[in-house]
Amino acid sequence: MNLQHVFRIALLLPLFGFFFTANAQSTSRNYPFSWKETTDKWYQSKAFAYKFDTDGLTEKGGSSTRASHGPVCTNDCKESTAPDVCTATLVSEKLKDVELPGFSLPRGYSGVEYVTFDIQKNGKVGNYQVVKQAVLCKPCIQKAVNLVAELGEWFPADKEGNYAKSTVVVPVYFKR
Numbered sequence: 001m002n003l004q005h006v007f008r009i010a011l012l013l014p015l016f017g018f019f020f021t022a023n024a025q026s027t028s029r030n031y032p033f034s035w036k037e038t039t040d041k042w043y044q045s046k047a048f049a050y051k052f053d054t055d056g057l058t059e060k061g062g063s064s065t066r067a068s069h070g071p072v073c074t075n076d077c078k079e080s081t082a083p084d085v086c087t088a089t090l091v092s093e094k095l096k097d098v099e100l101p102g103f104s105l106p107r108g109y110s111g112v113e114y115v116t117f118d119i120q121k122n123g124k125v126g127n128y129q130v131v132k133q134a135v136l137c138k139p140c141i142q143k144a145v146n147l148v149a150e151l152g153e154w155f156p157a158d159k160e161g162n163y164a165k166s167t168v169v170v171p172v173y174f175k176r
Contacts, residue, residue, distance in 0.1 A: 030142055031149040036116060036129040043131050044114050045169050048088040052157055053118075053165040071119040071166050072155040095147060095172045100139055105174065108135040113144035113172045121163040123156050125149075137174075144172035 077086035114131040
């Protein structure tokens with residue numbers, strides 16, 4: 001092997017190292033979403049909110065001694081005595097004062113994104129939508145969807161002892 005081949009290999013190594021390091025650091029995933037154009041104020045709730053879709057309830061099996069509750073985020077909240085309160089608290093703590101490093105918010109931007117999604121009777125989460133607003137902040141929108149999608153495991157709503165599909169709206173507040 002001559003000296004010229006050694007120099008070529010030596011030049012390629014840092015380039016490969018940079019490529020693999022850059023790919024290893026980009027672990028965040030951009031979750032897909034669609035727009036929701038609506039004037040319904042329910043979709044612009046100030047806090048975590050949900051509503052039942054009572055079509056086709058699925059029986060849990062056995063009798064329910066617990067009161068009905070909405071969808072529950074994390075197993076800890078599921079086991080708590082007040083799952084709705086636990087979920088609302090957890091969601092609001094994780095989704096307030098979100099920072100976008102090195103980015104200033106657009107003029108006239110409200111500082112909040114409203115992300116909605118469905119939780120099926122089997123606990124599957126999907127159909128992420130963002131309520132379209134007058135002033136858009138594209139990095140804010142994608143960050144909000146990613147944060148909501150990464151909240152973790154969800155458990156279906158419980159409506160009178162039956163699992164029920166539900167729609168959830170979560171506001172994500174950005175630092176100004």
